[in-house]
Amino acid sequence: xxxxxxxxxAARGAALAFGDRVLWSGLDLDLAPGExxxxxxxxxAGKSTLLxxxxxxxxxxxxxxxxxxxxxxxxxxxxxxxxxxxSMDAATPLRARDLxxxxxxGHRWGMGRRSAADRRRIDEALHAVGAADYADAPIxxxxxxxxxxxxxxxxxxxxxxxxxxDEPLLSLDLRHQRxxxxxxxxxxxxxxxxxxxxTHEINPVLDLVDRVLYIxxxxxxxxxxxxVMTSETLSAxxxxxxxxxxxxxxxxxxxxxxxxxxxxxxxxxxxxxVRRPVGSVAGAGR
Amino acid sequence: MNDLxxxxxYGELLGxxxxxxxxxxxxxxxxxxxxxxxxxxxxxxxxxxISELSFAGAAAALLLGINVSLGSVLGSLLAGGLIGLLGVRxxxxxxxxxxxxxxxxxxxxxxxALYKGRAANKFGLLTGQIVSVDTVQLGWLVSVSxxxxxxxxxxxxxxxxxSADPDVASARxxxxxxxxxxxxxxxxxxxxxxxxxxxALLVLSLLVTPAAAAFRVTASPVLAPLLSAGxxxxxxxxxxxxxxxxxxxxxxxxxxxxxLIYLVCxxxxxxxxxxxxxxxxxxxxxxxxxxxxxx
Numbered sequence: 001x002x003x004x005x006x007x008x009x010a011a012r013g014a015a016l017a018f019g020d021r022v023l024w025s026g027l028d029l030d031l032a033p034g035e036x037x038x039x040x041x042x043x044x045a046g047k048s049t050l051l052x053x054x055x056x057x058x059x060x061x062x063x064x065x066x067x068x069x070x071x072x073x074x075x076x077x078x079x080x081x082x083x084x085x086x087s088m089d090a091a092t093p094l095r096a097r098d099l100x101x102x103x104x105x106g107h108r109w110g111m112g113r114r115s116a117a118d119r120r121r122i123d124e125a126l127h128a129v130g131a132a133d134y135a136d137a138p139i140x141x142x143x144x145x146x147x148x149x150x151x152x153x154x155x156x157x158x159x160x161x162x163x164x165x166d167e168p169l170l171s172l173d174l175r176h177q178r179x180x181x182x183x184x185x186x187x188x189x190x191x192x193x194x195x196x197x198x199t200h201e202i203n204p205v206l207d208l209v210d211r212v213l214y215i216x217x218x219x220x221x222x223x224x225x226x227x228v229m230t231s232e233t234l235s236a237x238x239x240x241x242x243x244x245x246x247x248x249x250x251x252x253x254x255x256x257x258x259x260x261x262x263x264x265x266x267x268x269x270x271x272x273x274v275r276r277p278v279g280s281v282a283g284a285g286r
Numbered sequence: 287m288n289d290l291x292x293x294x295x296y297g298e299l300l301g302x303x304x305x306x307x308x309x310x311x312x313x314x315x316x317x318x319x320x321x322x323x324x325x326x327x328x329x330x331x332x333x334x335x336i337s338e339l340s341f342a343g344a345a346a347a348l349l350l351g352i353n354v355s356l357g358s359v360l361g362s363l364l365a366g367g368l369i370g371l372l373g374v375r376x377x378x379x380x381x382x383x384x385x386x387x388x389x390x391x392x393x394x395x396x397x398x399a400l401y402k403g404r405a406a407n408k409f410g411l412l413t414g415q416i417v418s419v420d421t422v423q424l425g426w427l428v429s430v431s432x433x434x435x436x437x438x439x440x441x442x443x444x445x446x447x448x449s450a451d452p453d454v455a456s457a458r459x460x461x462x463x464x465x466x467x468x469x470x471x472x473x474x475x476x477x478x479x480x481x482x483x484x485x486a487l488l489v490l491s492l493l494v495t496p497a498a499a500a501f502r503v504t505a506s507p508v509l510a511p512l513l514s515a516g517x518x519x520x521x522x523x524x525x526x527x528x529x530x531x532x533x534x535x536x537x538x539x540x541x542x543x544x545x546l547i548y549l550v551c552x553x554x555x556x557x558x559x560x561x562x563x564x565x566x567x568x569x570x571x572x573x574x575x576x577x578x579x580x581x
Binding site for chain 1: 322325326439440441442443444446447450451453454455456457458459460498500501502504505506507510
């Protein structure tokens, strides 16, 4: 992760505000190839909005942003995007391989057949995330963990320089959280893909993270986890006493205003990672 | 004993409904293909809403003595345009449709009440009149079908992306609004075809049921539209062929065939889910061991 290579993502004095409400400002960031950046902060702090800015969906209020040396453009192949896991309709007429294929050519007009090269690429992407076994299964019948693997294959099919992940572990059980984050880790090590990983829970990826961008109250701190995840830094950021304690290697933040009375970095109850039968209502039986 | 069904002069009758059979086959293909996206985008209610305004347009044309097909197309496009513009999000869309639909139906009833012509014309708009497709009307149906088929072919892949996976499609910069409006207009044209053939009340049997049946038995993005179009075609053409021998209108035959196909597909799908779909071992652990040291 040396600073010598050109950054895959660079921000200079970047700011984003809606009217008077400043989400973040004065953001200076160089994301090196293969670097893993976790973006943390309370709900509404502007974590996802940062991803939108990189995707070219949200213009900055001030400053500059360069993605792979160019201003953010809609539909850039340099950027891969992994959304939150959302259960897809069980009757969606797409197989896992088709979802990956749409990541490759879904923007092209028409309905022509995919080239052999594209089909090979799709197979490789599925294989790389261990999803080859269910490549031909309907996407709506896959479990949440399986769907997230397919989504990572989809995001990586265009061989992006930057991979944006918006809470990709949400609603996955611990085993799948681990598998999915290690898949992302392997990719950035082997291909030098820069990773921007938005999450409200750093622990599942704590040992993978190079740097943390913590956004709160219209301000931010950028540094290694050891620098940012401290009582002093977060107390200054929130403007109120916050305790950061380490319990069995897990970081627990206590006393942030948005989670008064409890640890802030808690996670939703793990959801049973079961395959849904056709016709079941999403969410039922959980 | 059989005054409902008589197939004595069947060959002769077939010659008379030549145009209708072509119209039904076309409608089947168009309805089945458009239906795939109706299903993926949850627009079943929009189909119903558009068909009521299409009915109002056709009734107005009947009253004014102009081309009924033109009236039906204009009514449909107006409804499709309003739904496309005002209701990009699903919840807005449903309330816009809920508001438009009774208004359109009310207008249609008013126009029919004012119309002094043949009663069969009135009834046909609601429940179907395919047996009376003349050459002029067939020309209309063919032209509109071609427009819909070409339009669908152009937007097919991006529309699949935004319908199945809107979050990622939007992140990839696809023109969501444009695709939504374009599809709604094509859907409106398809609905106006169906209104003229099976009637406003039964449009869903050709634009919703076949695709819903196809989705039960395949997840292949190639096979699903083909099956859906095939099912709709069988229902529409089969409905005419059966109706010819009797005094019952064609609509009940079309809707029944469509429904039976759906039931069979449901049966097949429950078998298929029990049998498992796709071979999978236990989720593989990532090979290169757990915890990587913090650098």
